Amino acid sequence: MKINENSRRDFLAAGLMASAALAGCSSKNPFTPDELGEVKPSGEMVKLLSVDGEVIEVDKAFLKPVPDLPSVSNDDARVGIPGKKFAMVIDLSRCKSLKKCQTACNHMHHIHPGQNWIKVYPMQESEKTAPYWQPTTCMHCDEPPCVKVCPVDATFKRKDGIVLIDSDRCVGCRFCMAACPYSSRVFNWEEPTIEKEVAHQPYSCETSVPQKKGTVGKCDFCPDMVRQGSLPHCVSACPNGVFFFGDILEDSITNGSETFRFSELIKDKAGYRLMEDLGTKPSVYYLPPVNRNFPFENHESEKAEEKKS
Amino acid sequence: MEKLAENKIIEDLLPQKFGKQGVIWVISLMIVCAIGAFAYARQLYYGLEVTALRDYVSWGIYISNFVFFVAISLVGSLITAVLRLTDVHWSTPLTRIAEIIAVSAIAFAGLIIIVDMGRPDRFYNLFTHGRLQSPIIWDVIVITTYLFVSLLLLYFPLLPDLKIMIGFKERNGKWLQKLYEFLGSFWKNKPAQFKITNRAIHILSVTIIPVAFAIHTVTSWLFATTYRPGWDSTNFGAYFISGAFLVGAGGVLIAMYVFRTHYKLEKYITNDHFDKMGKVVVLLALIYLYFNINEFLVPAFKMKKSEEEHLMGLFTGEFSPIFWFAISTSMLIPILILITKTGRKPNAAFVAGILVVVGSWFKRYLIVTPTLLHPFLPMHDVPTTYTHYFPTWEEWAIAGGSLAGALLVITFFARIFPIIPIHETIIEAANENLPHENV
Numbered sequence: 001m002k003i004n005e006n007s008r009r010d011f012l013a014a015g016l017m018a019s020a021a022l023a024g025c026s027s028k029n030p031f032t033p034d035e036l037g038e039v040k041p042s043g044e045m046v047k048l049l050s051v052d053g054e055v056i057e058v059d060k061a062f063l064k065p066v067p068d069l070p071s072v073s074n075d076d077a078r079v080g081i082p083g084k085k086f087a088m089v090i091d092l093s094r095c096k097s098l099k100k101c102q103t104a105c106n107h108m109h110h111i112h113p114g115q116n117w118i119k120v121y122p123m124q125e126s127e128k129t130a131p132y133w134q135p136t137t138c139m140h141c142d143e144p145p146c147v148k149v150c151p152v153d154a155t156f157k158r159k160d161g162i163v164l165i166d167s168d169r170c171v172g173c174r175f176c177m178a179a180c181p182y183s184s185r186v187f188n189w190e191e192p193t194i195e196k197e198v199a200h201q202p203y204s205c206e207t208s209v210p211q212k213k214g215t216v217g218k219c220d221f222c223p224d225m226v227r228q229g230s231l232p233h234c235v236s237a238c239p240n241g242v243f244f245f246g247d248i249l250e251d252s253i254t255n256g257s258e259t260f261r262f263s264e265l266i267k268d269k270a271g272y273r274l275m276e277d278l279g280t281k282p283s284v285y286y287l288p289p290v291n292r293n294f295p296f297e298n299h300e301s302e303k304a305e306e307k308k309s
Numbered sequence: 310m311e312k313l314a315e316n317k318i319i320e321d322l323l324p325q326k327f328g329k330q331g332v333i334w335v336i337s338l339m340i341v342c343a344i345g346a347f348a349y350a351r352q353l354y355y356g357l358e359v360t361a362l363r364d365y366v367s368w369g370i371y372i373s374n375f376v377f378f379v380a381i382s383l384v385g386s387l388i389t390a391v392l393r394l395t396d397v398h399w400s401t402p403l404t405r406i407a408e409i410i411a412v413s414a415i416a417f418a419g420l421i422i423i424v425d426m427g428r429p430d431r432f433y434n435l436f437t438h439g440r441l442q443s444p445i446i447w448d449v450i451v452i453t454t455y456l457f458v459s460l461l462l463l464y465f466p467l468l469p470d471l472k473i474m475i476g477f478k479e480r481n482g483k484w485l486q487k488l489y490e491f492l493g494s495f496w497k498n499k500p501a502q503f504k505i506t507n508r509a510i511h512i513l514s515v516t517i518i519p520v521a522f523a524i525h526t527v528t529s530w531l532f533a534t535t536y537r538p539g540w541d542s543t544n545f546g547a548y549f550i551s552g553a554f555l556v557g558a559g560g561v562l563i564a565m566y567v568f569r570t571h572y573k574l575e576k577y578i579t580n581d582h583f584d585k586m587g588k589v590v591v592l593l594a595l596i597y598l599y600f601n602i603n604e605f606l607v608p609a610f611k612m613k614k615s616e617e618e619h620l621m622g623l624f625t626g627e628f629s630p631i632f633w634f635a636i637s638t639s640m641l642i643p644i645l646i647l648i649t650k651t652g653r654k655p656n657a658a659f660v661a662g663i664l665v666v667v668g669s670w671f672k673r674y675l676i677v678t679p680t681l682l683h684p685f686l687p688m689h690d691v692p693t694t695y696t697h698y699f700p701t702w703e704e705w706a707i708a709g710g711s712l713a714g715a716l717l718v719i720t721f722f723a724r725i726f727p728i729i730p731i732h733e734t735i736i737e738a739a740n741e742n743l744p745h746e747n748v
Contacts, residue, residue: 102690115364119690136686149534151445152431152438171434172357172427174367175445181536183684187367187427190358213356214427275685278536 072227074166077205080158086221087161088137088235089244089253089265092289095120095133096240096297102135104237105219109208110194115186117219118234122298131296132289135242137234138163138184138219139274139282146176146185155216161248161283162221164205170215177216181278185218221245231256240293315735319473322731323480324724325572335720338713345710348703349424357427359703365688366681366698371425373673374708377556378418378715379452379528380549380669384557385411385459386521390514399585401737402577402729406564408463409728410557413718415456415524421711444530451523458517465506465513468496469732485725525553532676538608538616539680548600552669555593555639559665562586564719566659568728577729580655587653590665594640594647601636619683628679631671639668 042061050056102118111117117137124131140163147157154170157163177185192199192211199210206223222232226245230236235243236256246253246262253262265271269287327335352359362369388407392400423429439446471493478486496502529549532540542548565586569578608616609624623632643661646652652661678698682688688696700708722728 114692114695116690119686121686121689145536149443149445151440151443151449152434153440154434154438169431169434169438170428171431173425173445174427175443175531177364177367178532178537178681179535181685183365183686183688186364187357189360189363190356216427 072204072206072224074168074205077164077223078156078158078166080160080162081223081227082159083249084160085248086140086226086283087246087248087253087262088140088221088232088284089246089262089271089287090135090137090284091242091244091269091287092132092134093287093292094240094242094294095135095289096294097122097133097300098239100237100239101234101243104233108222108233109217109220110192110198110211111186111217112188112190112192112211115217117184117186117217119183122296122300130289131298132292133296134286135234136182136184136274137284138221139182139280139284140221142281142283143279145179145181145278145280149175149179151175160223162223164220164223165208165216165218166205167203167208167212167215167217170212172214172216174216181275181280182282185216187216188213315738318735318738319731321574321576322727322729322734323474323477324727327724330571331720331724335717338717338720341713342710342717344706345708345713348706348710352424352703352707353429359701361698361701361704363695363698364691365684365695366678368425368677368681369698370674370677370700370704370708371421373670373677374711375418375421375425376528376549376673376676377670378414378421378711379524380553380556380673381560381666382411382414382418382455382459382557383521383525383550383553384561385462386517387554387557388561389462390517390521393510393514394518398737399582401733403561403565403582403586404466404733405463405726405728405730406568407557407561408459409719409722410560410564411459412456412463413715413722415452415459416718417711417715419452419456420714421708424707424711444527444534447527448524448531451520451527455517455520455524458513458520462510462513462517464492465510466730466733467726468493468502468506469498470727470730472496472498473731474727488725522550525549532680536685537680538613538619538683539676542604542608544600544603548597548604551593551597551600552639552672555590555597556666556669558586558590558593559639559643559662559669562590562658562662563666566655566662568723569655572723572728574729577734583655583658584650584653587647587658587661590658590661591644591647594644594665598640598644601640615683615685619679622679622683623675628675632675635668635671635675637668638664639672643668 039061041059044060045057046060046063048056048058097120099120102116102120105111105118106116109117119136121134121136122131123134140161142157142161144155144157144163146155147163150156151173152169152171154167155163155165155176172187174187177187188211191213194210201210203210203212204224206220206227208217208220211217222234225232231245231254232243235245238255241255241257244253244255244258244260244265246259248262251262253260253265265287266285271285271287273282273285275282348359360369360371385408388400389404389411393404423432426432435446435449439449441447471489474481475486475489475493481489526546526549529545533542533545535541562583565578565582568574605620605623609620612620622628643665646657646661646664651657682696682698
C-alpha cells in the first residue's frame with residue numbers, strides 16, 4: 001500500500017511538473033533563472049508523462065518537489081462549491097459486498113484500522129424477506145441531526161449539501177455520534193496511526209485528512225475530488241458500479257461509466273432514502289435490490305462461525 | 310426541640326477538628342482521588358483509548374456519573390428553596406447540608422463532563438464558537454447559573470454564622486480566622502444587613518427553582534433530542550427531575566445520619582427530622598415510580614421494532630439484573646422501609662437513603678448505555694470489542710475519584726463551617742421557646 005501510494009504521489013508530482021512545463025512552453029520558458037534561481041542541467045534525463053499522455057524527457061535538475069498545493073481555505077470549505085447540490089445513489093441490486101469502496105475510502109482517508117466510514121450491512125428486514133447488502137456512507141442529511149447538536153459548529157452543513165467536520169475545532173463531546181441515527185460517525189479514540197508526512201499536513205475539512213486524536217470522523221463525500229472534477233473514491237473504486245454520484249441541480253448522476261438523469265433513475269427504479277420517517281432528509285438514495293446482478297452470499301457469518309469453532 | 314441556651318447551641322454547632330475517624334475518612338478519600346487523577350493523567354496522555362468507550366457506546370459511566378451529579382445537586386433547590394418558600398421550618402437544620410451537596414455535586418458534574426471530552430484542551434471553543442441551538446450550550450449556561458446561585462444561597466445564610474465564628478479567634482487558628490474574616494468581616498448583624506440578605510435569599514430561592522428544573526431538564530434533553538430508542542421520549546424531562554429529587558433527598562438522609570452520629574448532633578437533627586425526610590423520600594419515590602411506569606410501560610405496550618430490543622434487554626435480557634436491582638433499590642425497597650414509622654427511625658432511614666443513592670447511580674448507567682448498544686442499523690463492520698461495553702479500571706477510577714472528590718468537598722466544608730446554621734437555629738429556638746414561656 002505504502003509503496004503504491006508513494007509511487008502514485010511521485011507520479012502525480014511529476015505529471016504536474018510536466019503539465020506546467022508544457023503549459024509554459026507556449027508563452028515563455030518556465031525555467032528562467034529569475035523564477036527558480038540558477039539551475040545547472042545535470043545531464044540526467046527523467047521520463048515523464050504529460051497531460052496529453054505523451055512521454056517527455058526533462059533534465060532531473062529541473063525537477064523539484066511540489067509543495068503542498070494550497071488547499072481550499074477553511075472559510076471556503078465551510079461554504080461549499082457554489083451552484084451545486086450533491087447527491088448519491090446506491091444501487092443495491094449491484095452490490096455483492098466486495099468492499100472495494102470501503103478499502104479505497106479507508107486508504108485515502110487514512111482511517112484507523114478496524115474503523116470504517118463506509119459500512120456494508122447484510123440486511124434482512126424480517127425472517128421471510130430477502131436479504132441484501134446495504135452499503136452506507138454519511139447520508140449528508142438536509143436536516144442533519146449531528147449539525148443541530150454540535151456545540152461548537154465543528155460539524156456543519158454546506159450550501160452544496162455536504163456535511164463536513166472541522167477536526168481542528170471539534171471538542172470531542174460525541175453528541176453528534178449519539179444524534180446520528182445512521183451510525184455513520186467514528187471517533188479517533190487514540191492518536192491515529194498515519195505516516196509522518198500525512199500527519200504533519202494542515203487539516204483540511206475537504207479531505208478530512210489528517211484525522212486527529214479525540215475528534216470525530218465520517219464520510220465526507222470527497223469534496224476535494226469533486227472540486228477537481230473527479231468522483232469520490234468509493235464511486236471510482238467499485239467494480240460493479242454500485243455508487244452513483246452527481247449534482248441534483250444538473251439532474252445527472254454517474255458511476256463513472258454510466259450516467260443517468262437523477263430524477264428518471266429514481267422514478268424508474270423506485271429509489272428511496274433510509275429512515276425517511278425521522279425527517280432527516282438524506283442526500284443518499286437507494287435503488288431497491290431487485291433483478292440482482294449477484295445472489296446474496298454472506299461469507300461473513302461463515303467466517304465468524306469458523307472463528308468461533 | 311428542647312430549650313437550648315444560645316451559648317450551648319453555639320458550642321454544639323461550631324465546626325470541629327477531625328477526629329481519628331475523620332482523618333482516616335479524609336485520607337481514604339484523598340487516595341481514591343489520587344488514583345482517579347492518575348487514571349485521568351493516563352487518559353490525557355493516551356486519549357479516550359484507555360476507556361472501554363468505542364464508536365457504538367460512545368458515552369459510558371462518565372456521562373452516567375454526570376447525570377447522577379446533576380441529579381443529586383437538585384436537592385439544594387428542594388430543601389433550601391421549595392421548603393423555605395412554603396414556610397416549612399423543620400427543614401432549617403438541613404438547609405446547609407442540602408446546599409453544600411448541591412454545590413459540590415454540580416461542580417463535579419462540570420468537571421466530569423470535561424473528563425468525557427475527547428479534546429479537553431479545546432474547552433474554550435464552547436465559548437469562542439458556542440452555538441445556541443446545541444443543548445450542550447444550554448447545559449453549560451444553566452449549570453453555570455445553578456452553580457453561582459447555589460454558591461450565593463450557601464454564602465448569604467452563612468454570614469451571621471461567620472460573625473459568630475470570627476469571635477472564636479483562638480479556637481480557629483490563624484488560617485481559618487483569616488478565611489472567616491475575608492468572607493464575613495463586613496457583617497455586623499445590623500438590621501439593615503439582615504433585611505438585604507433576607508430579601509436576597511428570598512429572590513435567590515425563587516430564582517433557583519426554575520434554574521434547577523432547567524439543569525436537569527436540559528440534561529435529559531441531551532438524550533431526548535436524539536432519535537434513539539430509550540431516549541426519544543417526551544416523558545424525559547419530568548422523569549429526570551423526579552428521579553433527581555429522589556436521589557438528592559436520599560443523599561440528604563445519608564448526610565443527616567453521618568453528621569448527626571459523627572458530630573453528636575442528636576438535639577439538632579432529631580428523630581423527627583428523619584421521620585419527615587423519610588416521608589418526603591416516600592413521596593418522591595412514588596412520583597419517580599409513576600414516571601418510570603410511563604417511561605417503560607407505554608413503549609412496552611406497543612413494542613415498536615426499534616424499541617423492542619432495547620426494552621427486552623432491560624426487562625429480561627443482558628441488562629435485566631441491573632435494571633431490576635436499580636428499580637427495587639432506588640424505589641421499591643426504600644418505599645417499603647420508609648412507609649412504616651419504625652422504618653423512619655435514623656438507622657433504617659440511613660439504610661434506605663443508601664439504597665436510594667446506590668440504586669439511582671445504576672439507574673443512570675441504564676439510561677445511558679443500553680440505548681447506545683441498540684442502534685437503528687445493526688452493529689456491523691467494527692472490531693468485536695466495539696459491540697459491548699464494560700468500563701475499564703481507568704473509567705472506574707476516574708468516576709470513583711470524582712465521587713470521592715465531591716465527598717471531600719462536603720467533608721472539608723463541614724470542617725471549616727458549621728454544617729447546621731447556628732444563627733438560624735438560635736432564632737428558631739427562641740421562637741419556639743417564646744410561646745412556652747408565655748404559657
